[in-house]
Amino acid sequence: MGGEADVPFYPRSGRDRRREARVSSRFDAIIIGAGQAGPPLAGRLTKAGLKVALVERKFFGGTCVNTGCIPTKTLVASAYAAHMARRAADFGVMIGGGVGVDMKAVKARADAISGKARAGVESWLRGMANCVVYQGHARFESTREVRVGDDLLEADRIFINVGARAIIPHMPGIDRINYLTNSSVLQLDALPRRLCIIGGSYIGLEFAQMYRRFGADVTVVEMRPRLIGREDEDVSAAVKDMLEKEGVEIRLDAECVSFRSEGDVIGVGVNCRSGEPEISCSHVLLAVGRRPNTDDLGLDRAGVEIDERGHIVVDDQLRTTVPGVWALGECNGKGAFTHTAYHDFEIAAANILDGDPRRISDRIEAYALYVDPPLARIGLTELAARASGRRVLVGERPMTRVGRAVEKAETTGFMRILVDADSREILGATILGTSGDEAIHCILDVMYAKAPYTVLQRAVHIHPTVSELLPTLLGELKPLV
């Protein structure tokens, strides 16, 4: 068990190494990392006639494909199926006997979907004309040189897309237990008796609900006074309530977590203000944040500056402090999502190949937390809107008053839209509710268009959808007090 760094690199044969030792190659561009930005950038650069070296040390497709979005959302789908099967009688559907979950089959499904995506990225890159794929760990030797094993690659343009990995915090006793991370938890093919998750944010909450639905006892331990601390307080409270109703135990204010191992039982000391001081569990999942993979890249040899959290310092167009070197995706600290990494690819390609000065600051913050129902968020929170000093209008509606949600018997959550009273532009929105991750894009696109909210208010949406209530919501705006 342990972090992503523990996964072995692909082995290379001795003959490969001897052959590679003789070759030191010059390219037009080097891309380090085959995550969400590197491969499509290789596609654009090679199509433009550039000779590209792409270096990947582990799995093609990076975090999203192998240990992030794709396997987790596949598991979330299995957990949803189990949940709906248990609720079948609510819909008049009778299932004989109890609902069982075959964890081996659940894992096999996630492995197959993730494996297909990984193989797709790898075969695309290997078949790409003008692209040479190197498998191994890349390290800068100078501003223009990157070493991969015995190979020394040179180029005037170097793109860093190395992503991030799970933080393993210094907690008392952590070195004496077998903990899981987002990578190793995916290897489980049996249900943990009791899973204790440290960290109550994206990774922690998705796994918490999923494993609860698979049938495990689950406790989430969060050091802050509330879950998902970046969100508005009522959003945190609604998500907590929804998880607790499904039987997830939540322990907040856990300022000093410690571990103790006794046979196959792990005691997690939680030092919370209320509740038992120790939780006894079979498995511990660490979900306390991610750190960029920049500590073993030789960035000092290239003179590329990093910040205090290890993120590579970039300007609005992804240029690092060294001319000819760019940093894309999670390693630059400007976004920790697949869509932001892909957007970085688009920015780099537009600037370098199209003469189009696209920028990170064009991006509107947008993401979803895949608990069920999902939490979709764009732009400002209510707290941030208040703090902005603008005159703000707000429209809100519980999902109990959304026809589609009622018909589906999925009425948890609410929708909220914030509007600037003077410019009439939409400032932000939250949809915690069924299909919220899709419906929120109506609002996001109006924000990108910089159109007044009345454009959306007057649009005629399809009935019966969650989106059809967005114009209604905008017709009921009130001052934010």
Ligand SMILES: Cc1cc2nc3c(=O)[nH]c(=O)nc-3n(C[C@H](O)[C@H](O)[C@H](O)COP(=O)(O)OP(=O)(O)OC[C@H]3O[C@@H](n4cnc5c(N)ncnc54)[C@H](O)[C@@H]3O)c2cc1C
């Ligand atoms: C459990 C989990 C669930 C997630 N779910 C979502 C979601 O639903 N939606 C969403 O938008 N985001 C989600 N994310 C976040 C998303 O996966 C990442 O933000 C995204 O994959 C980052 O892409 P990237 O291209 O920056 O880096 P990565 O995808 O991490 O790719 C970096 C690549 O670089 C390679 N590499 C690193 N160092 C070197 C080196 N020195 N030499 C050679 N190769 C190197 C790595 O092996 C890796 O393949 C999730 C993350 C996790 C952990």
Ligand SMILES: NC(=O)c1ccc[n+]([C@@H]2O[C@H](COP(=O)([O-])OP(=O)(O)OC[C@H]3O[C@@H](n4cnc5c(N)ncnc54)[C@H](O)[C@@H]3O)[C@@H](O)[C@H]2O)c1
């Ligand atoms: N749906 C998605 O888009 C999705 C899903 C999963 C992950 N991700 C990405 O992965 C990143 C990392 O997610 P994450 O949930 O690991 O990190 P996070 O930074 O979002 O949250 C970490 C949580 O752990 C808590 N924590 C930190 N140290 C702790 C300690 N010692 N004891 C108890 N609690 C502690 C923090 O207060 C915080 O709530 C996210 O920023 C996100 O971008 C995205």
